[in-house]
Amino acid sequence: MSKSSANFEESLQKLETLVKNLETGTLPLEDALTAFQEGVGLVKQCQTLLSQAEQKVEILTKANADTVETKPFNPE
Numbered sequence: 664m665s666k667s668s669a670n671f672e673e674s675l676q677k678l679e680t681l682v683k684n685l686e687t688g689t690l691p692l693e694d695a696l697t698a699f700q701e702g703v704g705l706v707k708q709c710q711t712l713l714s715q716a717e718q719k720v721e722i723l724t725k726a727n728a729d730t731v732e733t734k735p736f737n738p739e
Contacts, residue, residue, distance in 0.1 A: 671712045678705040 681702045685695060 671709060671716075674705045674708050674712075678702055678709065681705070 681698045684690060685698055685702070690698065
């Protein structure tokens, strides 16, 4: 696993944990605000990593020097 994908997976896992904690509604206000702020940062980080991955996929699927074939990701 590459460093970027490991960082993405770790960030996503941490984000999921933060969301679960926030959804319980038991955090004190200050802790909830801190968790929310951290979550926003993690979302931005994940979006950046996904965008970088998308750019790499487009480069790898380049049909020739002039055009790029972009295809939707189909995990099936």
